[in-house]
Amino acid sequence: xxxxxxxxxxxxxxxxxxxxxxxxxxxxxxxxxxxxxxxxxxxxxxxxxxxxxxxxxxxxxxxxxxxxxxxxxxxxxxxxxxxxxxxxxxxxxxxxxxxxxxxxxxxxxxxxxxxxxxxxxxxxxxxxxxxxxxxxxxxxxxxxxxxxxxxxxxxxxxxxxxxxxxxxxxxxxxxxxxxxxxxxxxxxxxxxxxxxxxxxxxxxxxxxxxxxxxxxxxxxxxxxxxxxxxxxxxxxxxxxxxxxxxxxxxxxxxxxxxxxxxxxxxxxxxxxxxxxxxxxxxxxxxxxxxxxxxxxxxxxxxxxxxxxxxxxxxxxxxxxxxxxxxxxxxxxxxxxxxxxxxxxxxxxxxxxxxxxxxxxxxxxxxxxxxxxxxxxxxxxxxxxxxxxxxxxxxxxxxxxxxxxxxxxxxxxxxxxxxxxxxxxxxxxxxxxxxxxx
Amino acid sequence: xxxxxxxxxxxxxxxxxxxxxxxxxxxxxxxxxxxxxxxxxxxxxxxxxxxxxxxxxxxxxxxxxxxxxxxxxxxxxxxxxxxxxxxxxxxxxxxxxxxxxxxxxxxxxxxxxxxxxxxxxxxxxxxxxxxxxxxxxxxxxxxxxxxxxxxxxxxxxxxxxxxxxxxxxxxxxxxxxxxxxxxxxxxxx
Numbered sequence: 308x309x310x311x312x313x314x315x316x317x318x319x320x321x322x323x324x325x326x327x328x329x330x331x332x333x334x335x336x337x338x339x340x341x342x343x344x345x346x347x348x349x350x351x352x353x354x355x356x357x358x359x360x361x362x363x364x365x366x367x368x369x370x371x372x373x374x375x376x377x378x379x380x381x382x383x384x385x386x387x388x389x390x391x392x393x394x395x396x397x398x399x400x401x402x403x404x405x406x407x408x409x410x411x412x413x414x415x416x417x418x419x420x421x422x423x424x425x426x427x428x429x430x431x432x433x434x435x436x437x438x439x440x441x442x443x444x445x446x447x448x449x450x451x452x453x454x455x456x457x458x459x460x461x462x463x464x465x466x467x468x469x470x471x472x473x474x475x476x477x478x479x480x481x482x483x484x485x486x487x488x489x490x491x492x493x494x495x496x497x498x499x500x501x502x503x504x505x506x507x508x509x510x511x512x513x514x515x516x517x518x519x520x521x522x523x524x525x526x527x528x529x530x531x532x533x534x535x536x537x538x539x540x541x542x543x544x545x546x547x548x549x550x551x552x553x554x555x556x557x558x559x560x561x562x563x564x565x566x567x568x569x570x571x572x573x574x575x576x577x578x579x580x581x582x583x584x585x586x587x588x589x590x591x592x593x594x595x596x597x598x599x600x601x602x603x604x605x606x607x608x609x610x611x612x613x614x615x616x617x618x619x620x621x622x623x624x625x626x627x628x629x630x631x632x633x634x635x636x637x638x639x640x641x642x643x644x645x646x647x648x649x650x651x652x653x654x655x656x657x658x659x660x661x662x663x664x665x666x667x668x669x670x671x672x673x674x675x676x677x678x679x680x681x682x683x684x685x686x687x688x689x690x691x692x693x694x695x696x697x698x699x700x701x702x703x704x705x706x707x708x709x710x711x712x713x714x715x716x717x718x719x720x721x722x723x724x725x726x727x728x729x730x731x732x733x734x735x736x737x738x739x740x741x742x743x744x
Numbered sequence: 745x746x747x748x749x750x751x752x753x754x755x756x757x758x759x760x761x762x763x764x765x766x767x768x769x770x771x772x773x774x775x776x777x778x779x780x781x782x783x784x785x786x787x788x789x790x791x792x793x794x795x796x797x798x799x800x801x802x803x804x805x806x807x808x809x810x811x812x813x814x815x816x817x818x819x820x821x822x823x824x825x826x827x828x829x830x831x832x833x834x835x836x837x838x839x840x841x842x843x844x845x846x847x848x849x850x851x852x853x854x855x856x857x858x859x860x861x862x863x864x865x866x867x868x869x870x871x872x873x874x875x876x877x878x879x880x881x882x883x884x885x886x887x888x889x890x891x892x893x894x895x896x897x898x899x900x901x902x903x904x905x906x907x908x909x910x911x912x913x914x915x916x917x918x919x920x921x922x923x924x925x926x927x928x929x930x931x932x933x
Contacts, residue, residue, distance in 0.1 A: 514910035516874055536905050537878065558882055558906065561875040574879065579886075581879040602879040618876050624835060625876050646835070649873035662873045669871055689917065691873050707917060736874065 338502030338714070338727040338734065348722070349384035350468065352377060352413040353406065356388050357428070358396035361421025364450045369419060369428060372457035376475045377464065379501060379716070380701065381723020386411060398431060398440060406435045413441075415464055426450050430460055432467055442467040454504060474696040475500065478740035479703065480508075480518040480527055481714060485732035495529060497544065500696075500703075500716070500739070502727045508542065509549075516736050519562045519571075524743040528552065528562035528571055539573055541588070553586060553593075561605050566612035572596070574604040583617055585633060596633045605649045609656065616640070616650035616659055627661055627674075640674060643681045647672070649692065653699035653719070660684075660693040660702060660719075671704050673719075684721035694739040695719065703737040824849035828930040829913075830888060831923060834869070837883040839891055847888065850930060851895030858898060863931040864888050866906040867913070869922035874908055881906030888928045 354374040377383035388394070392405045396418045406414050417430030425447050432442035442463060448456035455476065462473030478497050485492045493515045498505035509515060513532035520527060527542045537560045539553040553559040557576035564571055570587045583597045583606045597603040601621035608615060615630045619637065625648040628637035641647035646664035653660070656676065663672035663683060670685045671693045685704070693704040696719075703716045708726065712733035715726040727734065807815070828850075830843045839847065854860055866885030868877035885904035893899060914921040 514907065516878075516908075516910065532907070532910070557904075558878060560878050574875065576879070576882055581882065602876065602883060604879045605873065605875045618873070620835075620876075625872070646872060648876045664872070689871060710917070 338498060338505055338729055349382060350413070351386065351409075351411050352383045352464075352468075353386040353391060353409070353411045353415065354388075355391060355394050355396070355414065355416045357416075357430070358418035359421075360418060363419060363421065363426065364453055366453065367457075369453055369457040369460070370415075370417070372454060373415065373461045373464065375501065376458060376461035379725050380465065380475075381718040381725075382465075382469065382700070398433070401433055403433070403435055403438045406433075411435050413464075413468060415460075417460075421450070422447075424450050426453065426456065428456055428460060430463075432464055454499060458499065469700075471700060472698045472742060474698045474701065474739075474742060477697060477742055478520075478524065479714075480520065480738045480740065481734055482515050482518065482736045483729050483732055483734045484712075495527070495542075497527075497740075508544065508547070517561055518736060518738045519564055520738055520740045521564050522566055522568045522741055524741045527738075528564065530560045530562070539571075552588070552591070563607045566608055572606040572608065572615065574606070583615070594633070596630065597637070607651055609652050610654045611656065616652055618648040618650065618661075627659065640679070641681070643672070651693050651695055652676075653695045654697055655699040657699065658719070660695055662691050662693065671702065671717075682721070684717060684719075685715075687715075690715075692736050694737050696739050697742045701739075703739055705735045705737060821849045821852060825853055828932075830928045830930075832884055832926045832928070834871070834922070834926065835880065837880065837887045839887055844891075847891050848895055851892045851897050854892065854901055855896035855898070858901065861901055861903070861933045863933065864902060864904045865929045865931060866904065867911060867925055867927050867929070868909045869925040870909045870912065870917065871922065874910075878906050878908030878910075881908045884926075884928050888930075 354370050354377065356368065357370045374385045378385050386409060390409065392409065393400065393402065395401045395416050397416060401414060401416060412435055414433045414435060415430060417428055420427045427445060427447040429445045431440055433439065434441050444463060446456060446459055458475040461475040465471070465473035465475065477500055479500055480495065480497050483494045483496060491512055493511045493513065494507045495509040495515050495518060496505050496507050508527070511531060511533050513535065516530045518527050518529040525544060527544065529540060529542065530537045531540050537558055538551060539559045539562050540549050541552045542549045552571070553573055553575065555575050555577035558574055558581055561574040562571045570585050572583060572585055574581050575584050575593070576582070580600060581602045581604050582595055583603050584593045584595050586593045596615065599619065599621050601619050603617055603619045606615050606617040613632055615633060617628055618625050619628050622639065624645045626639055627641040627647050627650045629640050630637050640659065641661065644664050648662045650659045650661045652658070658673040658675055660671060660673045663670050665683060668688050669690055670683050671690050672681055672683045674681045684702070687706045690704050690706045693702055695702050700719050701716055702719050703714055705712060706715050708728065711728065712735050713726050713728040714734055714737045715724055717724045824846045827846045830847070831840065832838070854862060864885040866881030866883070868881050882904065885906055889902050889904055892902065912921070912925040913927065914924045
């Protein structure tokens with residue numbers, strides 16, 4: 308069981324989760340991880356089990372978590388510890404020739420030291436070919452929070468090797484659905500990106516969908532049908548406090564935060580037809596950004612925070628459009644198929660990802676923004692809800708596997724994958740959280 | 745297959761209509777209470793369409809042709825109104841031709857019962873994106889609402905809601921499941 312709640316939830320939430328563990332621990336949907344594919348180009352790296360000074364908390368070892376993180380990214384191929392010729396924990400014991408012999412490009416070594424209720428990690432990363440240390444740091448965390456410590460080290464290693472910020476410390480939000488004796492239970496959950504440390508933030512018998520992270524990672528906006536119609540709520544994660552943000556007649560859906568966190572794009576149909584609006588969170592003032600008889604929905608800000616991608620079926624079927632500024636004349640982006648929807652641009656300004664129909668299958672595709680080149684990234688049947696990691700290197704989406712809904716993570720070029728099935732029931736609607744400083 | 749069931753219902757109601765004679769509703773037919781005063785009063789009370797002068801126990805032969813037609817039409821309309829789910833093709837919100845007569849029957853009923861409220865629930869299948877399906881479900885519900893308005897129903901009697909792909913009628917990922925999930929349901933309150 309991985310139900311450790313170590314990031315200070317509200318007391319009420321803690322009580323709710325504790326109660327659930329007590330009364331229904333077998334019902335609690337937990338995400339598993341299944342690494343299904345690795346990229347051929349993956350970099351060989353060795354994460355040597357860390358030396359330990361003093362007693363360490365039970366559970367997964369820090370170095371095992373780092374190794375799993377790197378493997379999960381699809382960009383690395385970690386060497387199994389049993390294949391290592393030695394288990395060094397400091398530079399003096401690293402024999403580069405041995406590691407070269409094993410075909411390794413990088414070696415991570417380190418040691419953990421227990422100091423009261425904290426654990427300190429000292430770790431060093433070596434470039435095997437250049438026989439150079441490229442990273443050497445210490446970090447500490449409460450003994451109850453070894454996963455955060457491990458993800459932090461993974462982020463540092465990833466950045467040292469690729470030059471791109473790591474996203475292993477970020478969070479996922481998603482919705483699970485469990486049906487028992489005909490009763491539906493929707494649960495909005497937050498977990499680490501490997502599915503561990505999941506915690507339920509909202510439970511409802513009516514649908515919950517479209518969770519969207521605020522840019523600072525402190526809040527989620529989402530659509531809840533708890534009043535028997537789609538209404539947008541904003542939910543503060545630390546306190547569990549919720550506000551009903553948009554409850555107009557008709558649709559209140561597809562929330563997307565502005566980069567400054569001051570406003571949300573959303574789809575409202577209060578004037579009779581689904582249009583995109585911008586609402587200021589403080590004043591609740593809404594501005595209409597589209598005006599067309601067609602469906603306009605699924606808006607998202609581009610990386611510059613100036614333009615907006617959205618779905619519209621103004622050409623007959625759903626396609627991706629782009630407004631260079633709110634209210635500007637939309638320009639169509641996708642042409643390769645009769646169905647392209649739910650755009651999610653990366654935060655680097657390189658690509659936009661979306662749901663793409665290919666014959667009978669619905670896949671995730673991306674279009675390169677500078678030249679319009681389209682690539683289909685997935686090969687399963689019913690893929691939807693793409694969400695890009697904040698560093699633009701990974702993508703999570705919902706799909707079906709053997710009749711159950713699962714989440715799958717792939718590298719952004721489609722090369723590698725792991726999936727996150729729920730232990731019970733379905734999991735859908737993933738949203739990748741921001742990097743929080 | 746669904747249609748054939750309704751043809752049977754229609755036939756049943758027609759036969760009931762003929763034998764019932766003056767009963768406009770056909771509701772109390774199977775209590776067989778001809779020898780019961782209460783039942784007789786009930787039948788009388790229910791026969792307003794045919795005028796209060798009739799003394800009950802009127803045989804079908806005493807109906808005028810006009811009355812008979814009217815009863816038959818009423819029964820037909822009632823049978824049509826048994827159908828409350830309307831299906832749509834993928835990514836469309838066009839009402840299918842075979843749905844029209846049924847919707848007209850609902851429209852007549854609603855416009856002659858202005859206090860009757862109805863909730864139009866729009867749904868989509870699981871394919872494609874959730875939020876687009878939510879908007880599509882709304883457009884389907886709106887299409888039905890517009891049809892009913894054109895046929896005399898007041899807007900105030902109706903409420904629309906879309907559940908998108910969130911509340912499938914049928915679980916599963918087959919053409920048949922998808923076809924049954926792309927729908928608008930009329931929920932009478």
